[in-house]
Amino acid sequence: MQDMREGMLRVKDELGPDAVILESRRVRMKGLRGFFAPLRMEITAAVDNNPSRTRVPEPPPHLEMEKGIREELSDLKKILTRLVMREERLPEISQKENELLKYWRFQLEQQEIIPELVTELLQEISGYLSEEIRLPDEVAGLFLRKSLRKRLKTLPEKGAPVQIFVGPTGVGKTTTLAKLAARYALYQGENVGIITIDHYRIGALEQLRTYSEITGLPLEVVMTPKDLRQAIEKFSRCQRILIDTAGRSTLNISHIKELAGYLQNLPPAEIFLVISATTKTRDLKLITDNFRCMNYNRLIFTKLDETGTYGLLLNGIHYTKLPVIYMTMGQSVPDDICLADADKIAALLLGEED
Ligand SMILES: Nc1nc2c(ncn2[C@@H]2O[C@H](COP(=O)(O)OP(=O)(O)O)[C@@H](O)[C@H]2O)c(=O)[nH]1
Ligand SMILES: [Mg+2]
Structure with a gap:
């Protein structure tokens, strides 16, 4: 036999469909001719008279369970992909974040907002920036505006007498x-x-x-x-x-x-x-x-x-x-x-x- 496929066919042919392969190896033919001929495949096979004993029983088809596992695997895959991507993008993001925060710090300090308020405002914003999905600058800017507005207390004209x-x-x-x-x-x-x-x-x-x-x-x-x-x-x-x-x-x-x-x-x-x-x-x-x-x-x-x-x-x-x-x-x-x-x-x- 030259290869495993041919070997399998011959084993099934000679010993029937329940035959199992016990061992296979490549051997050289004896004599001078074997020296020049390609290696041959030697297969040891046997027939199990009680195949049901050795065959692993098929799990009962439980579609729901399979579906659940498939979904969980897909979720895991997504999380892994995200983690890997985040790991790769992290240095770039934090550098950008820093640039943005630096810019806003400069802007707020230029306006002579007291340092404790500048720090508070930037802390609120950096909370949004370190979210897993990075916000575009404009959206992050909206959060700064929102934080400012929250602090800028106004009242409709009350007009006391x-x-x-x-x-x-x-x-x-x-x-x-x-x-x-x-x-x-x-x-x-x-x-x-x-x-x-x-x-x-x-x-x-x-x-x-x-x-x-x-x-x-x-x-x-x-x-x-x-x-x-x-x-x-x-x-x-x-x-x-x-x-x-x-x-x-x-x-x-x-x-x-x-x-x-x-x-x-x-x-x-x-x-x-x-x-x-x-x-x-x-x-x-x-x-x-x-x-x-x-x-x-x-x-x-x-x-x-x-x-x-x-x-x-x-x-x-x-x-x-x-x-x-x-x-x-x-x-x-x-x-x-x-x-x-x-x-x-x-x-x-x-x-x-x-
Ligand atoms: N540029 C500018 N000058 C103002 C404003 N409000 C008041 N002033 C001027 O500030 C000066 C002092 O105003 P005044 O009402 O007498 O201040 P008071 O001492 O607090 O009563 C006056 O020359 C006003 O015209 C403003 O909103 N802008
Ligand atoms: Mg006056």
Whole structure:
């Protein structure tokens, strides 16, 4: 026999279908002729008289089980393939991730967002980036926007009947009050009364007096907390009473406390802490802390037109945990004011809008 196939055929032919091969090997034929002839196949075979004993019983066809195993195997194969691919792509991805995170860190730091917030924001984003399936940059960017928006607390215009404006000197309290007074009186047809506790700075008082004369809105100037309560009483028929305060140096705590004394025992009011967007990051904490005794409960950011750096808005909301209601972006009364909008602020922070 030359090969195994021929051997098998001959064994089956000679010994019948139940024959089994016990051994096979290649041998050289004896004598000189064998030296030149090709090797031959030698097969030892036997017939098992009780084939059923040796034959492995076929497993009962259990289609469901087979299907389950096949599916599990296919799943395993997919997981293995993914793992192998991930292993291969990992260095490339992490390098890209780093580039993206570095870029965003730069962007957020440029906006002067305080370091602890930058770290928090980037941690949230890197959570998405290390997902098994890598997100395209744009989608990952959307998550950053979402994280920003979550922190940028705003409120629809609540418009309490009594609104008070407090904050450091020169941030735009009086101008903002004038813008809102016009809004309420001209656009909403409300009766508006204006009160000022600005009795230290004659110039500042003149500013409101002129405004009051031009618009015809009544103005009361008060010197004591008692005067203030009486003035509010006097305007009880107005739908809106706007109260201006003299700016106080952020560092003059005793002046700030003196002013806070005016605001005791007043009807529930919206008390706006007015902050200029041009404030130094380091001074912001001082302002939010030192004016706390005035129980401000809302924020207004002014002078957005005077800076290209908007981190202060996020930082201010973070320090105070209060919502921002208005933003102003110019000196023009009554136009340069708008409701705060988290989407818009997020876009400013991401450098997408001027
Ligand atoms: N560029 C710009 N200037 C503003 C804005 N709001 C107020 N100002 C100006 O800032 C200066 C101080 O404003 P004022 O209302 O008197 O501040 P107050 O001391 O806080 O009452 C004035 O010259 C305003 O015209 C603003 O949104 N943008
Ligand atoms: Mg003023």
